[in-house]
Amino acid sequence: MTHVMILTRHPEEYRRQLESADLPSLEKLEVAKTPSAALVLGDDYEVVFGEPALIREILSSLPRLRWVQSIWAGVEPLLDPSLRRDYALTNVRGVFGGLMSEFVFGYLLLHERRMLLRFQAQQEGRWDNSITGTLQGRTIGLLGVGSIGTALASTARHFGMNVRGYTRSSETCRDVDLYFHGSGLADFASGLDYLVNVLPDTAKTRCIVDASLLDRLPAHAVFINVGRGVAVDELALIEALRKGRLAMAVLDVFEQEPLPPEHVFWHTPNLYMTFHTSAPSVPADISRLFIENYHRYTGGQPLLHCVDFERGY
């Protein structure tokens, strides 16, 4: 008989969805919004479903723990080598691709179609019918071609773009025209119209978007970061934007979140921030994924979306 805990700041909808799923051999289902509330619920849980940063706090207090399902893609708080790794850690994949595509191409279109300039013209009473740009024929480079990168490649193809992909080794997405790996990073970036980072946070991806990479982009290029904040050398990016060597940057993620009030990003020209909203977790999607994995767990089948603690994703 299985004991499950939901640990997240907003557990109500997850609880409803799990309760209505009539899960087999479920003996106990409790919810907590904080680690301290979780500890009061006892220590006999073998399954925890929730936010990695909160779960980290109770990790050492759960002797029966066998499986943690994160409600997010990012599970960094649980990857610290000092923490136990004697349980299965699964994250969320495959549900963010569509939302990320909306975000990335929405901002590329904001830029190409000059939406803010038209808006300004309207406020000034000017009939501004200057010609707009287009995505057609432009080249996008994807740093990372996992499930999210694959979704972005598909949308890029839909809009008639050329697609380059930079990955560790895989070349499985058919919407990528050209693949690059390892030391091919500079060639990958050369002449890109748009650079999008969707890489997870690992030792190899820290500061991958640095001055030398940004130098390979033409001045009309746009950079979008929906991966992790630590993938970007913040000072190099600010420098490139200030000197007009990059047309626009859209940052959804940051080294420190929320961004401190004194951070230069708040006032960097042509930099747009979206405060980690690019792909909101939709509880119904996440619960569906948990329920699928729960059936696998109780049925003794391999879990979906297992995180490799060493690799980091």
Add this chain to the structure above:
Amino acid sequence: MTHVMILTRHPEEYRRQLESADLPSLEKLEVAKTPSAALVLGDDYEVVFGEPALIREILSSLPRLRWVQSIWAGVEPLLDPSLRRDYALTNVRGVFGGLMSEFVFGYLLLHERRMLLRFQAQQEGRWDNSITGTLQGRTIGLLGVGSIGTALASTARHFGMNVRGYTRSSETCRDVDLYFHGSGLADFASGLDYLVNVLPDTAKTRCIVDASLLDRLPAHAVFINVGRGVAVDELALIEALRKGRLAMAVLDVFEQEPLPPEHVFWHTPNLYMTFHTSAPSVPADISRLFIENYHRYTGGQPLLHCVDFERGY
């Protein structure tokens, strides 16, 4: 031997493309930027390639005229019943779909992803991570499903949306889930999240977007007009926006262009204007279409994209 005139305010690129195409049996190729400059060039042209409003002015001065290729989709200036119709009129189709898709979905994403609100939050130093909307699962209604509507339906499908189409009779686009015709207009509009007009200007489409149609839309709906300005009852639209019965309208086309300075649209809340820039004619695309039709013309084959003077498109 064929005499061709290019008549448009910006003829240079068209001339270059036609000259480099090595057109068969071409005896004379002249360009003019205005009707009066065109008249100076003589009256022995059988083919004119250019802007309908300019061509209209010299229509009665070309006794040998056999074919007019418009560089635009809209050919209203040439449809006036008082004008001659003893020549083949062809317009541009099939090249605007991608650009229109960029425009329509760019603005829908601007709205759903709260881009202007995030921009404002950034300017105010606020970490605004309120949840965004999504296109997934939303329902879009297309007034008109010709080549542009078909492209919009394909993009809507790509983003996981439901698609309704309103047409005179055709039901040929497989990305449309539900078709409506004739008196089914109110049912078509009921409960739509997004309404997009791409209809050409005909007697039947004037003011098709009126108060009763707008009344069928929920208050969170967005209306986008990339068809013709006369399709909209402007006062009804202003009223709906002012009373909050419509979340947003994006207008690319207007009854009168440029919009007069005193027009209420300049200051209507939640109304965004884009000054007839949604699908700029890309000369290379238009020239390719002319060249294809020119080969058909000299080869005695039927021309592509012939306009029916009576039907109006």
